Amino acid sequence: RKEVEQDPGPFNVPEGATVAFNCTYSNSASQSFFWYRQDCRKEPKLLMSVYSSGNEDGRFTAQLNRASQYISLLIRDSKLSDSATYLCVVTSNTGNQFYFGTGTSLTVIP
Amino acid sequence: EADIYQTPRYLVIGTGKKITLECSQTMGHDKMYWYQQDPGMELHLIHYSYGVNSTEKGDLSSESTVSRIRTEHFPLTLESARPSHTSQYLCASSSHLAAANYGYTFGSGTRLTVV
Numbered sequence: 108r109k110e111v112e113q114d115p116g117p118f119n120v121p122e123g124a125t126v127a128f129n130c131t132y133s134n135s136a137s138q139s140f141f142w143y144r145q146d147c148r149k150e151p152k153l154l155m156s157v158y159s160s161g162n163e164d165g166r167f168t169a170q171l172n173r174a175s176q177y178i179s180l181l182i183r184d185s186k187l188s189d190s191a192t193y194l195c196v197v198t199s200n201t202g203n204q205f206y207f208g209t210g211t212s213l214t215v216i217p
Numbered sequence: 218e219a220d221i222y223q224t225p226r227y228l229v230i231g232t233g234k235k236i237t238l239e240c241s242q243t244m245g246h247d248k249m250y251w252y253q254q255d256p257g258m259e260l261h262l263i264h265y266s267y268g269v270n271s272t273e274k275g276d277l278s279s280e281s282t283v284s285r286i287r288t289e290h291f292p293l294t295l296e297s298a299r300p301s302h303t304s305q306y307l308c309a310s311s312s313h314l315a316a317a318n319y320g321y322t323f324g325s326g327t328r329l330t331v332v
Contacts, residue, residue, distance in 0.1 A: 153319065153321070
């Protein structure tokens with residue numbers, strides 16, 4: 108079983124739409140959680156950490172549900188520049204190993 | 218401004234050649250990693266290091282080797298390049314103390330083509 112599972116999409120949404128991605132993880136003792144963004148042929152870049160209380164950064168909201176072992180990312184008022192692949196990342200219980208999901212592809216359409 | 222540097226950015230090389238991909242970081246991070254990623258595909262961990270003189274193989278079987286003689290430097294070597302090694306190679310680093318909040322920092326990658 109994979110450490111992290113993501114719906115690969117693709118998600119094609121119009122500008123201004125709200126879109127949500129979910130990700131499940133297998134290790135209940137995982138320590139830390141992140142969402143990364145990766146543009147085509149570029150390196151992944153940290154979008155935001157995910158905390159148990161949930162956290163928001165502008166149009167982006169991340170949630171963690173430890174009981175159900177999933178994390179989510181909500182993007183409100185989608186912009187063309189949000190088009191990218193979004194990677195869910197979960198660490199091991201020690202925090203030493205990072206496990207990447209396969210990524211969810213988002214295209215925002217004018 | 219990048220604090221983790223990979224060279225070369227692009228490399229085209231013939232089959233059988235020995236190559237070394239360079240990765241250096243200026244953040245004093247103790248942990249460093251090498252990932253392989255084909256276009257549109259997921260990341261695969263090939264090597265990692267938790268500090269000087271510490272190296273481990275990752276999940277993906279690889280014919281490459283790494284060394285960690287200095288904290289800031291983590292080169293990846295392919296003794297004999299093959300067309301199946303054609304891929305993007307991404308180096309990353311993290312701090313043991315800060316990883317929980319700040320995750321990894323990735324380099325810009327080396328795009329390798331073996332002909």
